[in-house]
Amino acid sequence: MKNDEDLPDNVDWIEVAGKEKLATKNYVPGNSVYGEHLQKSSTHEFRIWDPYRSKLAACIINGMKNIPFTSGSTILYLGSSTGTTPSHVSDIVGKDGLLFCVEISSRVARDFIDNVVSFRNNIIPIIADAHNIDSYTSIFRNIDSVYCDISQPDQTDIAISNCKEFLSSGSKLLLVIKSRSIDTTKSPKSIYEQEMTKLESSGFDIDQMIDLHPFDKDHALIMATMR
């Protein structure tokens, strides 16, 4: 599990109080976004990445390999919420990278801008509905990958339409499947299957599907490549 080679750039296992914990190199040293622990090593400062609060951290701990986020990549992030995960992705992409973060709710966007965006110059916030691609701020760089974490019954369709608009062939989509948002009456497993079939029939190849148990109940993260 704890193999450094599989980790994205700027991510590492850090020992805190005798336990190995996932952490990202702090892009803004001294700044803790949501009260996470800051740990200084000899050369860098690290922010501990809590898998119970961030699904991306949970999926890395559960064994997701070859995450497409690297130093310098440009990412379209749908559903940034208050910015827990985006802040760590911002650590990963670093100063040459860029994050376009789409969020529909102005209430959480308020916290996102105050606590995250104002400290990090590699994030561009967009308050818009991810259904309406034309209401986005100009996305002037090629998007390398899309991360989608939206609680909507049609979350997969939203992710697909955004990928079709901004991704080129061979690029990756990371999609959080919230089975409880899609249909509460079906079993989570059958929903994961159903959404994977939907992706495959819309021109994606599924690379990996990781269940986020025990960090999140009834959630899975799918990595797919656009054909």
Add this chain to the structure above:
Amino acid sequence: MANKLILTEAGIIIINDKYEVLQSHRFQPGSEISLYSETKRGIIAANIKEFLLSQSDLLSDSSEVNDQSLLTILHNLYPNENFIYKTINSSNLFPLFVQSGFFNSEEEIRNFLQEFSIEYSKQQIRDVSGKEDLQIIEGINSLDELDKAINILMARINEWYGLHFPELENLLKDSNVYFKFVSLGLDRTSITEKDLSSFSFSEKKLDAIFSSAQNSKGGSINSKDLSIISILSENIINQVKVRDKVLNYINNLMNNIAPNLSAIAGPTVGARLIAKSGGLMKLARLPSSTIQVLGAEKALFRSLKSGSRPPKHGIIFQHDMVHSSPKHQRGKIARSLASKIAIAARIDAFRGTKEIDIENSLDERYREIQEKYASPVANRNNFTKKKHKKLRRSMNEKRRRSS
């Protein structure tokens, strides 16, 4: 071939089909946000209008536009031309920014866009936060929280003063009078008639208070204990006053913003529905079946999952018409009430005028239900139980097959 017109945060660019910039109009530096957001709302500034009108030879039939509101603006400026809406491939934007002379490097674009998007987002947040239904939501939530706090504290003081004078609770049933009494901080063994002159108690009541004060089962208490109980009690009396003010405020606001909804559902139930759905506009877009069970999500999802009987009412149970009716009528009344609430919310959200017809038709249906279903239908319960048992069985089978 047709040219393309592109709206960006920094200005408007016209390109040909080879993605070469033909013309561009840079928004005045410093006012990009207001110009951009006005254009997005379909309002056009004089400068931009002049620019668009001067480009008549570049903007011809079937030119492509990347923004819906700019498309509408163009159709108004050029009524005889037919423009087409089409998004632009994002990877081409960077060279266009440079070619049109808006920016010289990616660094510049990045800095501009980051600053722009933060300010633009702040403006969007400001616009949304200024909406009046947000005031209703916060207002009704504080009312509910005040109620909760007042109830908890009242029970606590009942207990505390009850150690000293337990009989008083039964003598003074009106909680306002009770807490006024407690706030005087009186030791029951030394109460005089003068102490109680601010109350308008009858002779009989006074006698009862004095005699039970003398023969009380309560323990003794010192003045320090009494003074802290009295302060707490005063605090409650103040909170009740605040609560009434908040209630009054909600009633006024609801009558202004949602007159039809307040008339049908009542101001507080209407406000709770707005709070639960997230706003008047959102409530107006809900189907009446959803409105009927808003607030009963737990029961609804339990029913969807296990096939048990669905809830008949959520928040609207608090409406007099529903909770004061016999049990067997409540489902029907809740259904018709929810449908009228849906209509009322839509009128409030989109038209904003007061309509009396809905109120009348609701009353009519209410009376009809009362007459037609005056007594519960025999065996009906048995029938629905059987129906749901069957539903449950088929659902379980389906689940077995799918997993």
